[in-house]
Amino acid sequence: NVTYGWWVGNSVVTNKSSRFIGSHVAHTGLICFAAGGNTLWELARYNPDIPMGHQGMVSIPHLASIGIGFDPTGTVFDGTSIAFIGVFHLICSMVYAGAGLLHSLIFSEDTQNSSGLFADDRPEHRQAARYKLEWDNPDNQTFILGHHLIFFGVACIWFVEWARIHGIYDPAIGAVRQVEYNLNLTNIWNHQFDFLAIDSLEDVMGGHAFLAFVEITGGAFHIATKQTGEYTEFKGKNILSAEAVLSWSLAGIG
Secondary structure, eight states: OOOSOTTSGGGGGTTOHHHHHHHHHHHHHHHHHHHHHHHHHHHHHOOTTSOGGGTTOSHHHHHHHTTOSBOTTSOSBOHHHHHHHHHHHHHHHHHHHHHHHIIIIISOSOGGGOSSSSTTOOOSOOGGGGGSOOTTOHHHHHHHHHHHHHHHHHHHHHHHHHHHHTOEEETTTTEEEOOOOOOOHHHHHHHTTSGGGOOOHHHHHHHHHHHHHHHHHHHHHHHHSOOOSOOSSOOHHHHHHHHHHHHHHHHHHO
16 A cells, blocks of 8 residues: 655555565665776776875775775885775676666565565565565564664674774874774763764774674664554654664764
């Protein structure tokens, strides 16, 4: 029962969860292709004798900030690792494109009603049905939200461990260095109001370590529990908006 206007983009995939997945996977593939292609394009025209800021680059400076493509001092250029990142993104984009085409053209339109590749399969129980978006079902929304939170937490852990083991660029010393996170809860609480003034990479990593704990714990809680209280009207966009705010908070502390 569609309750929103035709102009809402996702209205065309109502009760077509596989098509919904296909469109998002294809979108991810486009982003991945753009990232890989732009990285290789910048690599082809990069001049080590000119500062990156004067060459209008985006991808290579971001890779350099996490210690990829240069030696720890930031002076010796290594294009091999940058080329690998670019090609890897292009390969991933082809995988995403293939998955998007399969979900859009071949797989059953609704994952809830199909266990196999095609619409003829109709199982009594379907694991994928638990992930089907039901905007008027708060338990369904929190279940999906919980998995998103866990992925956010894992990403934070990856970033913290990368900085601790491999190292990231420290503009204060102009070199790549290993950063141990400073899990000081007082500093983390205070920095939510002045995150633009953070001048310590240790505090940045501490904030991400704290976020990883909060997000994974919150994700597990949302998956394992059900909503409490009475709902007179529930819209999935409320929970998705909360997730967007959390994402921006993660970016802000970073």
